[in-house]
Amino acid sequence: MDIISKIEQAGLVGRGGAGFPVAKKWEAVKNAAGDKKYVVCNAAEGEPGVLKDDYILEHYADRLIDGIKIAIDFLSERRPTSTGRRTSGYLYLRHDYYKKFRKKLAALIKNSAIEIFVEPLSAGYIGGEESAVLNAIEGQRIEPRLKPPLPAVRGLWNRPTLINNAETFYNVSLAAAGGYNNKRFYTISGDCLNEGVYELADDWLIEKILRHTNNYPKFEFFLQAGGGASGEVLNAGQLARPVGGAGSIAVFSLAKHDFKKTVKNWLDFFIKESCGQCAPCREGVLRLREVLIAEKIDWNLFNELLDNLSDASLCALGASVSAPIRSLVNNVFQQVS
Amino acid sequence: MKKISIKINSQAIICDEGKTIMQAARDHGVYLPDLCFHPDLSVKANCRICVVEVKGHNKLATACSTFVQDGLEISTDSERVKRSRNLNLELIFAEHIEKCPTCVWRLNCKLLELADRYKIEITRFKDRKGKRKVYKFANAVEIDGTQCIDCRNCLDACKQMQKINFLKLTGKGADQEIVPVSAGWRRNGKIDCIYCGQCAVHCPVGAAQEQTQWQLVEKVLRDNPPKSPLYKGGKILVAQFAPSIRVSIGEEFGAPYGKIVAGQVAAALKKLGFNYVFDVNFGADITTIVETEELKQRLKAGGALPMFTACCPAWVKYAEFYRPDLIPNLTTARSPQMHAAGLVKTYWAEAMKIDPKNITVVSIMPCTAKKYEAGRAELKVNGLLPVDYVITTRELAFMIKKNKIDFLKLKPEAADNPLGAASGAAAIYGGTGGVMKAALRELGNRRLRTVTVNGIGGIEEVLANLNDYDYVEVMACPDGCIGGGGQPIPTTAAIRKKRLSALHKIDAKSEVRKAHENQAAVKALEWLEGKGKLKEQVLFTKYRRRS
Numbered sequence: 091m092d093i094i095s096k097i098e099q100a101g102l103v104g105r106g107g108a109g110f111p112v113a114k115k116w117e118a119v120k121n122a123a124g125d126k127k128y129v130v131c132n133a134a135e136g137e138p139g140v141l142k143d144d145y146i147l148e149h150y151a152d153r154l155i156d157g158i159k160i161a162i163d164f165l166s167e168r169r170p171t172s173t174g175r176r177t178s179g180y181l182y183l184r185h186d187y188y189k190k191f192r193k194k195l196a197a198l199i200k201n202s203a204i205e206i207f208v209e210p211l212s213a214g215y216i217g218g219e220e221s222a223v224l225n226a227i228e229g230q231r232i233e234p235r236l237k238p239p240l241p242a243v244r245g246l247w248n249r250p251t252l253i254n255n256a257e258t259f260y261n262v263s264l265a266a267a268g269g270y271n272n273k274r275f276y277t278i279s280g281d282c283l284n285e286g287v288y289e290l291a292d293d294w295l296i297e298k299i300l301r302h303t304n305n306y307p308k309f310e311f312f313l314q315a316g317g318g319a320s321g322e323v324l325n326a327g328q329l330a331r332p333v334g335g336a337g338s339i340a341v342f343s344l345a346k347h348d349f350k351k352t353v354k355n356w357l358d359f360f361i362k363e364s365c366g367q368c369a370p371c372r373e374g375v376l377r378l379r380e381v382l383i384a385e386k387i388d389w390n391l392f393n394e395l396l397d398n399l400s401d402a403s404l405c406a407l408g409a410s411v412s413a414p415i416r417s418l419v420n421n422v423f424q425q426v427s
Numbered sequence: 428m429k430k431i432s433i434k435i436n437s438q439a440i441i442c443d444e445g446k447t448i449m450q451a452a453r454d455h456g457v458y459l460p461d462l463c464f465h466p467d468l469s470v471k472a473n474c475r476i477c478v479v480e481v482k483g484h485n486k487l488a489t490a491c492s493t494f495v496q497d498g499l500e501i502s503t504d505s506e507r508v509k510r511s512r513n514l515n516l517e518l519i520f521a522e523h524i525e526k527c528p529t530c531v532w533r534l535n536c537k538l539l540e541l542a543d544r545y546k547i548e549i550t551r552f553k554d555r556k557g558k559r560k561v562y563k564f565a566n567a568v569e570i571d572g573t574q575c576i577d578c579r580n581c582l583d584a585c586k587q588m589q590k591i592n593f594l595k596l597t598g599k600g601a602d603q604e605i606v607p608v609s610a611g612w613r614r615n616g617k618i619d620c621i622y623c624g625q626c627a628v629h630c631p632v633g634a635a636q637e638q639t640q641w642q643l644v645e646k647v648l649r650d651n652p653p654k655s656p657l658y659k660g661g662k663i664l665v666a667q668f669a670p671s672i673r674v675s676i677g678e679e680f681g682a683p684y685g686k687i688v689a690g691q692v693a694a695a696l697k698k699l700g701f702n703y704v705f706d707v708n709f710g711a712d713i714t715t716i717v718e719t720e721e722l723k724q725r726l727k728a729g730g731a732l733p734m735f736t737a738c739c740p741a742w743v744k745y746a747e748f749y750r751p752d753l754i755p756n757l758t759t760a761r762s763p764q765m766h767a768a769g770l771v772k773t774y775w776a777e778a779m780k781i782d783p784k785n786i787t788v789v790s791i792m793p794c795t796a797k798k799y800e801a802g803r804a805e806l807k808v809n810g811l812l813p814v815d816y817v818i819t820t821r822e823l824a825f826m827i828k829k830n831k832i833d834f835l836k837l838k839p840e841a842a843d844n845p846l847g848a849a850s851g852a853a854a855i856y857g858g859t860g861g862v863m864k865a866a867l868r869e870l871g872n873r874r875l876r877t878v879t880v881n882g883i884g885g886i887e888e889v890l891a892n893l894n895d896y897d898y899v900e901v902m903a904c905p906d907g908c909i910g911g912g913g914q915p916i917p918t919t920a921a922i923r924k925k926r927l928s929a930l931h932k933i934d935a936k937s938e939v940r941k942a943h944e945n946q947a948a949v950k951a952l953e954w955l956e957g958k959g960k961l962k963e964q965v966l967f968t969k970y971r972r973r974s
Binding site for chain 1: 470471472473474475476478486487489492494507510511514515518519521522552553555577596598599600601602603
């Protein structure tokens with residue numbers, strides 16, 4: 091059975107957060123015209139509260155590298171080898187992960203077409219967005235590119251580029267070996283006793299995960315699921331659903347978190363991390379904070395700015411700013427509005 | 428091209444595949460606003476004011492960057508679109524400190540137009556860039572951070588088009604700022620501004636613009652109301668306008684692109700209060716004669732070849748800074764504005780019995796670098812700078828509007844003589860290849876290996892193959908002066924083409940086609956004969972390394 095069939099059979103979806111079918115992405119790159127192609131493994135882990143790439147590098151680095159090699163082989167297949175490699179790979183690595191795992195990784199990529207690219211310290215949250223990753227490797231300003239073209243068609247140096255999350259390559263390696271059994275990594279953090287990364291079934295519901303890991307709070311709480319910046323906020327009554335996104339669960343004690351402070355922290359984060367390309371995000375998050383900290387919140391304007399972010403931002407990260415804020419209002423602090 | 432059918436605001440439209448929604452909409456008369464979009468530059472889609480709603484899409488789409496597909500149903504004016512578009516405009520407005528009273532954009536400001544069209548609240552958010560810096564590049568161009576809306580057009584003009592890379596983007600998010608390269612921004616030895624002003628002519632909001640001199644010109648005009656030339660002690664005010672102005676300035680008043688308005692320019696300048704209006708085309712004929720003579724000499728005597736034109740001051744700055752080794756190859760002939768003005772303050776002053784110190788010469792140029800050229804000390808003639816002030820096409824248009832002169836209704840007037848007569852060869856100086864063509868007309872049947880560069884971004888290829896040429900024309904701006912940094916906004920490839928063909932029309936209609944057949948020019952040159960140092964000063968210049 092070929093690798094695409096194996097990936098399809100395993101039902102792999104991207105683990106960066108968007109959940110795009112892996113086989114579809116791989117075939118798109120395969121079918122894109124170009125004599126030179128690239129594979130990029132995104133281990134930037136820019137989403138706060140997600141630590142699974144770290145966990146994979148610690149425990150399954152061999153699998154991760156194997157997954158990248160499988161992708162390189164897949165894209166190099168049936169191409170003349172006499173003219174040298176036609177596909178090469180980059181492992182795009184968060185700076186501190188590089189420091190931690192460099193020796194191990196160097197040994198694993200020896201004699202392969204994989205090169206490590208260390209994410210610049212200044213890259214920040216946006217540095218994990220897939221097209222921003224490509225810019226970083228090219229030495230361009232680190233910010234998302236306008237799409238289309240998609241990286242699959244014109245990615246690194248305008249060549250067709252397959253970019254997947256670290257966990258995705260890990261899963262590909264498992265699927266290729268027939269060992270994928272529908273698990274994923276969850277990062278649990280916040281006001282809970284057993285913070286950490288857990289590898290559990292991908293269809294478990296949030297409540298089950300929290301109880302299984304002994305993290306279900308004994309106090310009033312809400313949580314943010316999927317990603318630490320873009321994840322949706324849920325109350326205790328909404329936990330009968332899978333986690334989604336990048337697999338994070340951040341628990342917030344209601345006693346310790348009031349509405350304004352929580353949102354202000356998020357907005358401070360977005361203000362700091364916005365790449366500044368588009369008006370809805372560059373200007374919008376700044377003005378959202380103004381509205382928020384005003385004595386009386388202008389809810390019309392507040393909602394208008396949120397709508398504009400989800401409707402008109404240039405990239406998916408800008409568009410996702412509204413999700414946590416809106417769900418925090420709707421699911422936890424209905425009384426504030 | 429495959430035809431597809433789409434719907435815009437419920438109206439069925441057949442259009443070509445491969446167009447953007449913006450193109451398709453505009454082709455069919457549907458208005459769409461833009462700020463960051465410029466046909467000369469790659470699409471960035473960062474202002475987000477051209478958002479439209481596409482049926483079936485989750486998010487709004489930017490019309491400038493989204494391609495049409497068969498069956499697409501687009502709304503350009505739904506409630507959702509309006510909310511987002513207007514909000515983005517309001518957000519952008521708060522980045523731009525309004526300096527309307529002194530802004531040459533005031534009377535055709537895109538931001539104000541959009542505010543009016545959509546009835547937006549321009550003060551909904553507090554201005555946030557009050558403390559940003561203004562960066563000035565020589566006396567030619569400036570980038571005013573307090574007005575910048577972060578569209579990055581200037582950056583792309585400097586980088587993609589001109590390949591100078593003098594501007595860079597620093598900071599992140601709301602803190603990002605366009606700054607000149609190198610910390611402290613002064614010369615870093617490797618990169619410097621050439622003052623071409625392509626940043627200014629591609630800026631949608633006047634944040635990048637010329638360093639204006641219209642205030643100074645206005646003051647001169649106010650302090651020196653029109654006087655008889657025989658008036659003792661007062662200033663005589665002389666205006667001279669460049670070849671390319673006459674085919675571009677009409678646009679500022681709603682004339683079609685490429686409308687020839689030389690007569691209205693002369694009339695408007697008179698109306699503004701200038702005593703005399705001369706035509707720089709006269710100077711261009713002088714330049715052609717002097718420069719061709721030099722070329723012949725070099726070919727005969729084995730001087731530095733290829734010889735380069737040097738009437739483009741941005742190119743001269745480029746050569747002096749980036750390729751000082753080529754200085755010997757630049758023609759030593761001055762540029763047309765300098766030839767004309769030098770003769771005004773010598774030849775004409777003598778004939779009119781006016782002390783040259785009492786003559787103020789104002790050039791109207793399509794160019795920001797001409798401001799810099801006018802201040803070059805080595806161009807002094809008898810201790811006086813030939814040109815006192817340089818204003819751009821945009822600045823003149825602004826002054827005309829400000830003085831409520833109905834430009835297009837003016838009765839055309841001829842430029843004053845003797846410095847008003849010109850050949851057709853002079854007219855085409857305003858466009859790429861014109862200087863070259865004018866020279867070749869002088870050279871008759873001689874076969875020369877020539878090349879023209881228009882847009883300094885394309886110069887590398889020519890510089891890499893210098894041995895292939897005898898004579899090289901360089902214009903730093905795309906398509907030459909008609910695409911200059913001081914020209915009306917918008918200036919796009921399509922508009923430049925129309926301006927260019929208007930120049931060729933003037934040439935074709937001219938009775939005199941060759942520079943040396945311009946009797947007035949020949950006479951002026953004869954007057955200089957035997958004047959030794961003065962002749963040297965009026966006609967020639969020198970260059971120096973600036974890196």
